[in-house]
Amino acid sequence: MISDRKYEDLIDYLKKLDSIVIAFSGGVDSTFLMKAAKEALGDRMMAVTIVSPYIPKWELEEAKEIAKDLNIKHQLIEFHSILGEIKFNPKDRCYLCKKFVFSKIIEFQKEKEFKYVIDGTNLDDTKDYRPGMKALKELSVVSPLLENNITKEDIRRFSKDLGLSTWDKPAYACLLSRIPYNQEIKFEDLRKIENAELYLMELGFKGIRVRSHEDLARIEVQRQDRKKICDEELMDKICEKFKELGFKHITLDLQGYIMGSFNN
Incomplete structure (x- = not known):
């Protein structure tokens, strides 16, 4: 166990929940929370991952592998259509989607007789435009990291300490x-974007985004990678691949990656 007051308080908080289902994506936040919940509750917890057209296949495979490695009971809940309410990507898309997704997780939680559904929302999430948090509140989803004032920096530090x-x-x-x-x-x-981002990751880029403006791709890379991607031969390779995927115009955002750039 980590000797840190914040972490110890989190474990105590999770123990008081008695039994939980965690919404698990395979990302840094939910993986850390899942590990802590396993320590606090043992077999009185399990993870649920949503399978949908909006989630890349590689991310789903990573989530399955992590749950297996940590010996966590893991359930997949699948839906394979684009929700009618979000077909034209409204500004409150995240709220509508989370309301639907977490309603499905709550159905599972009640069926299996766990007491709570929890998620990995942390303190830093309150600083960005997050309409999905409204849905979590309406559905009484518990956010232990947020409740214990745990930041993204804390999560990365604790995760490293936990291996x-x-x-x-x-x-x-x-x-x-x-x-x-x-x-x-x-x-x-969606498939075009997924395959374009996967290709960039295979080239060694991390934390990238391919923003899709219909037939135009706008690539965002980390600021420190802007020089790397401007190699002439590499740009030619990327253009060729993206055109194979169906993009007609391939551009580089000179600002680099900006979280939630469509919110600005």
């Missing part, structure tokens, strides 16, 4: 965040 492979994993958001508000969401666009 979690996700401690330095870049933040990742669902594929819908790559599409401008009020643009129609299409399956083929």
